[in-house]
Amino acid sequence: MxxxxxxxxxxxxxxxxxxxxxxxxxxxxxxxxxxxxxxxxxxxxxxxxLPKIKYVSEAFVIFVYVITLGYYAPYWYATRMKPLNDLDSGTKLPAWAAGIYALVCAGIIFSSEIGDSLGLSPEMSQEIFNYAFGITFTGSILLAFWVRRILQGYAAKFMERNIAVGSVASSAIMTVFFGPVYLQHSINKMIKMKLLAPQI
Ligand SMILES: [Zn+2]
Structure with missing residues (x-):
């Protein structure tokens, strides 16, 4: 050469x-x-x-959601609370909110037992169930929007706020109807955007 x-x-x-x-x-x-x-x-x-947060495929979240009859939702919020709050986005998910939500979810499962132990009629137990169901339904929407706000606030550290809002969990309708599934999808997307690191 x-x-x-x-x-x-x-x-x-x-x-x-x-x-x-x-x-x-x-x-x-x-x-x-x-x-x-x-x-x-x-x-x-x-x-x-980068802050670490769990990566779980959307298909897996839907699967667990279905087999646990939706009880994966309180679990999801409880286990994500610390990593989400560590993002220091200016918004915190308070422990009491996730706690009340988990308690009321448990109340739905045991509504007839609770009614029996309090000596209530089956109609009253049904009433408790209906109220608890209404609270969890409202609570899950509130928690979903709370988490959405945390994710968008965190993304706004990397880009302009309006761009962050438009690219992270941007759909309010999806947030209402798909809660943790949509939020996990948004987290997965942020991991792909290299705003977050996947927790191993
Ligand atoms: Zn030479």
């Missing part, structure tokens, strides 16, 4: 020409590999510094 610049002979593992200092083809490929390695390292460091 010869140097492309001065024509001097080049050894196979020379990165630069010994005579004129011109980088050899081998030297160029080594430099590129070094740059690529450097970029990978930087990317890894960036991910390490």
């Amino acid at each position: 010869k140097c492309a610049n001065c024509g001097a002979p080049i050894e196979a593992n020379d990165e630069v020409c010994q005579y004129c200092g011109t980088r050899t083809a081998y030297g160029i490929s080594m430099l590129e590999e070094h740059k690529r390695h450097e970029q990978e390292e930087q990317h890894r460091r960036e991910l390490e510094n």
Whole structure:
């Protein structure tokens, strides 16, 4: 092999020409590999510094939602509360809100037992059930919007607020009807946008 610049002979593992200092083809490929390695390292460091939150596929969330008859929702809020609050987005999901929500959800399951133990008639138990159901329905919508606000507030650290609102959990209708499924979808999207790191 010869140097492309001065024509001097080049050894196979020379990165630069010994005579004129011109980088050899081998030297160029080594430099590129070094740059690529450097970029990978930087990317890894960036991910390490991002807040971590669980990545769960939307299909899995829907599956668990169905087999638990919707009781995955209080679990989802309870387990996401800490990582969401750690995002420091300016909005916090208060423990009491998620707690009351989980309690009322449990109340639905045990409404007839609760009614029996209080000596209530089946009609009264049904009434308790209806109220509890109404509260969880309203509560789940409130919690979903709360989380949506946290995610959008966090995204607004990286982009303009109106862009964040338009690109993270942007649909209010989806937030109402699909709650945690839609929110998990939004979190997954933020992981893909490299705003969040997936928790292993
Ligand atoms: Zn040369």
